[in-house]
Amino acid sequence: MKNRVDFTAAxxxxxxxxxxxxxxxxGIARAGVALFCAQLNPTALELADIKCAVSExxxxxxxxxxxxxxxxxxxxxxxxxxxxxxxxxxxxGCGIADVKxxxxxxxxxxxxxxxxxxxxxxxxxxxxxxxxxxxPGKGTAVTLLKRLHK
Amino acid sequence: MIHNGGQVTYENKGDTLLIxxxxxxxxxxxxxxxxxxDDRIVAERxxxxxxxxxxxDFMDSSGLGLIxxxxxxxxxxxxxxxxxxxxxxxxxxMKLAGMERMVSVLRTKSKIEG
Ligand SMILES: Nc1ncnc2c1ncn2[C@@H]1O[C@H](COP(=O)(O)OP(=O)(O)OP(=O)(O)O)[C@@H](O)[C@H]1O
Ligand SMILES: [Mg+2]
Numbered sequence: 540m541k542n543r544v545d546f547t548a549a550x551x552x553x554x555x556x557x558x559x560x561x562x563x564x565x566g567i568a569r570a571g572v573a574l575f576c577a578q579l580n581p582t583a584l585e586l587a588d589i590k591c592a593v594s595e596x597x598x599x600x601x602x603x604x605x606x607x608x609x610x611x612x613x614x615x616x617x618x619x620x621x622x623x624x625x626x627x628x629x630x631x632g633c634g635i636a637d638v639k640x641x642x643x644x645x646x647x648x649x650x651x652x653x654x655x656x657x658x659x660x661x662x663x664x665x666x667x668x669x670x671x672x673x674x675p676g677k678g679t680a681v682t683l684l685k686r687l688h689k
Numbered sequence: 690m691i692h693n694g695g696q697v698t699y700e701n702k703g704d705t706l707l708i709x710x711x712x713x714x715x716x717x718x719x720x721x722x723x724x725x726x727d728d729r730i731v732a733e734r735x736x737x738x739x740x741x742x743x744x745x746d747f748m749d750s751s752g753l754g755l756i757x758x759x760x761x762x763x764x765x766x767x768x769x770x771x772x773x774x775x776x777x778x779x780x781x782x783m784k785l786a787g788m789e790r791m792v793s794v795l796r797t798k799s800k801i802e803g
Pocket of ligand 2: 658
């Protein structure tokens with residue numbers, strides 16, 4: 540278990556982005572978030588981890604939350620005191636009935652779609668902390684917390 | 690580069706089909722890459738498939754699904770599939786998923802693993 544990240548840190552810069560859940564926006568979302576985070580001079584490895592985690596969360600909105608429909612994905616990036624980055628990715632899609640189960644490695648509800656069930660595991664291991672809150676029928680919010688090197 | 694999604698090229702060497710994917714592999718690009726590779730594999734049924742991933746500069750879990758899916762397809766007709774020269778981005782996520790225990794990973798040059 541990783542140490543929990545202090546979440547009372549003051550926000551120094553912030554970005555909010557709304558994108559429709561089109562698969563072409565997976566690349567746009569991770570590139571945009573990486574560009575915004577680049578002002579903190581992260582290492583190439585830190586930036587690669589952030590891009591991958593964002594890609595997982597955004598892809599989940601597209602393939603699971605909105606499935607065959609198009610809905611809004613809201614991405615909020617906060618750069619906080621102490622080189623802490625908080626990235627919230629929120630949808631108003633189908634929601635997750637059992638978040639604990641969904642976060643298990645290899646768990647997927649879409650094996651036919653060639654999904655490996657590793658998305659949450661990637662987010663968790665490429666960030667310092669992952670928070671997921673969801674309500675069936677209402678939507679899901681995923682928060683990725685990453686602290687950069689000093 | 691934003692629209693740098695998985696370009697695929699092929700090379701036949703005897704019983705081996707060498708498939709080289711470049712660029713970014715995500716859910717968006719995986720659909721096109723999958724279609725291209727499957728058409729070729731189904732048409733040729735190569736005994737051995739080498740998936741060369743040295744120029745893949747981004748891959749998320751959709752890439753894991755892509756590799757496992759092709760692995761299963763080739764296995765169906767008793768062929769073999771190996772990943773060749775995975776880039777640091779590829780090997781990092783493959784290891785996380787424990788995938789290098791299922792799919793063999795080959796390297797042409799001696800590299801330090803990322
Ligand atoms: N935003 C979301 N809305 C609704 N359900 C979700 C959402 N994100 C994840 N899930 C559910 O949680 C499960 C696990 O997600 P995870 O990303 O770990 O794996 P996956 O998406 O199924 O496969 P992979 O990410 O490896 O392609 C999904 O199969 C899905 O049922
Ligand atoms: Mg996923």
